Amino acid sequence: MASLLRGRGITKSFGGLLALDRVDLEVGAGEVVGLIGQNGAGKTTLINAITGVHRPDAGSITFDGQELTRLAPDRIARLGIARTFQIPQPFPTLTILENAMVALVFGPRASGLAEAEARARTILESVGLGGKADLPPDHLNIVELRKLELARALASGARLLLLDEINAGLTAAEIQEAIALIEGLRRQGLAILMVEHVMRVILRVCERIIVLHFGRKIAEGTPREIAGDPAVITAYLGARRAAGGGDRAGR
Amino acid sequence: MAPTAASRARRTPPSLGIALGMVAGAALLLAVTRELFLLQVLTFVFIFAIYAQSWNLVAHSGQFSLGHATFLGLGGYASILLARNLGLPPAVSLFVGPLLPALVGLGIGRLCVRLREWYLGMVTFGFTAITQLLVVEQFGWLTNRWDGLEAPRLLPAGLSVEGAAVGNYLIGLGLMVATYLAVASLMRSRTGLAFATIHDNELVAGVSGVDVRRYRILAMGAGGYLAGLAGALNGHTLTRHISPGVFGIEDSIWPLLYSIAGGLRTPEGPILGTLVVRLFWELMLRRLGGFESLITIVLMLAVIVRFFPQGLYPLVLRGVAAVGARPAVRR
Ligand SMILES: Nc1ncnc2c1ncn2[C@@H]1O[C@H](COP(=O)(O)OP(=O)(O)OP(=O)(O)O)[C@@H](O)[C@H]1O
Ligand SMILES: [Mg+2]
Numbered sequence: 001m002a003s004l005l006r007g008r009g010i011t012k013s014f015g016g017l018l019a020l021d022r023v024d025l026e027v028g029a030g031e032v033v034g035l036i037g038q039n040g041a042g043k044t045t046l047i048n049a050i051t052g053v054h055r056p057d058a059g060s061i062t063f064d065g066q067e068l069t070r071l072a073p074d075r076i077a078r079l080g081i082a083r084t085f086q087i088p089q090p091f092p093t094l095t096i097l098e099n100a101m102v103a104l105v106f107g108p109r110a111s112g113l114a115e116a117e118a119r120a121r122t123i124l125e126s127v128g129l130g131g132k133a134d135l136p137p138d139h140l141n142i143v144e145l146r147k148l149e150l151a152r153a154l155a156s157g158a159r160l161l162l163l164d165e166i167n168a169g170l171t172a173a174e175i176q177e178a179i180a181l182i183e184g185l186r187r188q189g190l191a192i193l194m195v196e197h198v199m200r201v202i203l204r205v206c207e208r209i210i211v212l213h214f215g216r217k218i219a220e221g222t223p224r225e226i227a228g229d230p231a232v233i234t235a236y237l238g239a240r241r242a243a244g245g246g247d248r249a250g251r
Numbered sequence: 252m253a254p255t256a257a258s259r260a261r262r263t264p265p266s267l268g269i270a271l272g273m274v275a276g277a278a279l280l281l282a283v284t285r286e287l288f289l290l291q292v293l294t295f296v297f298i299f300a301i302y303a304q305s306w307n308l309v310a311h312s313g314q315f316s317l318g319h320a321t322f323l324g325l326g327g328y329a330s331i332l333l334a335r336n337l338g339l340p341p342a343v344s345l346f347v348g349p350l351l352p353a354l355v356g357l358g359i360g361r362l363c364v365r366l367r368e369w370y371l372g373m374v375t376f377g378f379t380a381i382t383q384l385l386v387v388e389q390f391g392w393l394t395n396r397w398d399g400l401e402a403p404r405l406l407p408a409g410l411s412v413e414g415a416a417v418g419n420y421l422i423g424l425g426l427m428v429a430t431y432l433a434v435a436s437l438m439r440s441r442t443g444l445a446f447a448t449i450h451d452n453e454l455v456a457g458v459s460g461v462d463v464r465r466y467r468i469l470a471m472g473a474g475g476y477l478a479g480l481a482g483a484l485n486g487h488t489l490t491r492h493i494s495p496g497v498f499g500i501e502d503s504i505w506p507l508l509y510s511i512a513g514g515l516r517t518p519e520g521p522i523l524g525t526l527v528v529r530l531f532w533e534l535m536l537r538r539l540g541g542f543e544s545l546i547t548i549v550l551m552l553a554v555i556v557r558f559f560p561q562g563l564y565p566l567v568l569r570g571v572a573a574v575g576a577r578p579a580v581r582r
Contacts, residue, residue, distance in 0.1 A: 052458070053454065053457075072457065072462075072464070073454075073457035073458045074456075074457045074458075074459075074460050074461055074462045074463065076458075077457070077458050077459060077460035082458075082459075083458055085455070089452055089454070091447070091448050091451035091452055091455065091456075092451055092452075093447060093450065093451050093516075094444075094447060094448070094451065098444065098447075101444070102444065102448050102456070102459045102460075102461070103459045103460060105441055105444060106448075106460035106461045106462075107459060107460040112441075113440075113441060156459070156460065
């Protein structure tokens with residue numbers, strides 16, 4: 001598969017702490033890739049590096065052949081990369097509808113306001129927030145806020161979505177919906193890199209999984225390979241089982 | 252909580268209706284009275300409502316300016332110098348002069364593009380002091396240093412005192428309403444949406460594709476122009492003179508008070524706030540003496556912020572809605 005996103009030797013440290021240590025990654029067009037690892041493994045930092053929020057200290061990241069590491073976040077977004085935030089960050093003084101419109105208007109689609117409004121309403125309906133479109137986001141609970149994050153990312157019209165734990169705290173039924181939603185996106189040809197602690201989702205929807213451990217990529221493979229990898233079991237799955245893990249509820 | 256004032260500003264359409272209402276109210280007053288002092292106070296309100304509108308527009312883009320007097324003063328100086336030294340009619344220099352503070356605004360916006368809140372406030376404050384120094388020292392040969400310059404009048408010579416007062420009143424009103432309509436439509440546009448996202452969260456605005464740098468600089472440039480327009484208008488009509496005192500701290504603080512009192516981040520707020528605060532000040536407090544007046548104003552502001560954190564404008568909207576005159580008001 002032609003690779004859409006390609007990272008080589010991505011390295012980022014905060015003070016003395018090496019948050020990303022020479023990480024390589026590929027996401028092909030239309031591919032769904034999982035990113036797992038313990039707390040503090042560097043998953044969010046990797047998303048920040050790709051989206052221009054943090055500039056890597058070393059390494060290269062290309063999207064569709066174009067180097068991203070020297071671009072500002074808005075340029076990267078307009079190339080067709082959208083993300084969600086692990087801690088939802090809505091625009092508090094905009095309505096929920098306007099929150100969803102922003103990426104339509106300023107992202108790769110560059111829609112006009114009227115068109116953006118119509119599309120944003122449709123997208124809010126599709127994630128189940130249609131009834132609250134004209135309220136400010138302080139009317140939403142944490143699960144709904146994550147849906148708004150997702151709606152914003154979807155609205156952009158990006159070719160690559162970076163999803164940072166959007167399914168934390170979902171009930172079993174909601175997890176089924178989330179899986180259906182992601183499979184729908186895959187069918188539309190979107191590439192997705194998703195950070196996820198809910199293993200059921202990861203194992204179900206991802207074609208490939210990357211495991212980070214203290215900033216290093218320690219394994220990569222199909223869900224089956226990862227589930228049987230001894231290094232992963234010790235570093236991640238085992239640790240989680242030992243800690244009484246499994247599908248971790250919301251944090 | 253109802254949708255915020257800022258969000259309402261982007262959605263309630265009838266700014267034309269409000270503009271007509273302002274014109275009708277002002278015309279009605281003129282039909283009833285020609286009391287000179289009142290006309291002058293209201294002319295001042297119109298001019299400084301433009302100034303407050305400028306500050307509020309910059310605030311709408313999330314930028315906190317404590318140096319707006321820079322723009323006010325430069326607009327005044329530029330227009331007056333263009334009229335005096337190059338012989339431009341004041342009716343032209345009034346609109347050309349503010350291009351100088353607009354450029355300075357773009358420059359300051361560019362320099363301060365990574366600063367926020369109090370840091371931005373302190374740096375913009377510093378620029379006012381630097382500008383004053385430049386105007387007095389480096390350009391003293393042009394600006395007549397501390398003595399300042401006489402300003403050519405905007406109105407033709409030979410008008411009666413009353414005629415001039417009415418003329419200034421109407422010009423101030425016209426430009427205030429024009430500015431209001433321009434800012435209201437800007438806030439509802441794509442650019443206004445960009446400003447609002449930057450105000451709320453620069454990081455998320457950026458990853459959503461908003462060119463944060465560009466819009467922040469643009470807001471400062473637009474703010475520089477409008478504040479400069481107010482400064483030029485003030486010079487050619489009310490004060491008819493300009494001196495380096497214009498770069499004082501008070502003139503940077505007033506627009507903040509007006510905007511907060513009326514309602515931040517709405518195009519109506521600065522107008523209402525300037526009117527209320529200024530009428531209160533001129534008609535009642537003037538007689539108290541400066542210090543007591545200042546204390547009273549600050550107390551008044553504290554009360555407004557405490558009980559009406561979105562300013563007085565939502566209160567007016569509620570009043571209007573209650574009377575039922577405008578069923579279109581969405582809340
Ligand atoms: N802006 C920052 N400044 C300093 N340290 C940071 C910053 N961002 C992340 N770190 C550190 O980098 C390491 C990786 O953090 P990161 O947030 O990427 O982990 P994560 O894999 O997303 O973890 P979690 O599952 O808890 O979300 C952590 O030790 C974290 O404390
Ligand atoms: Mg994280």
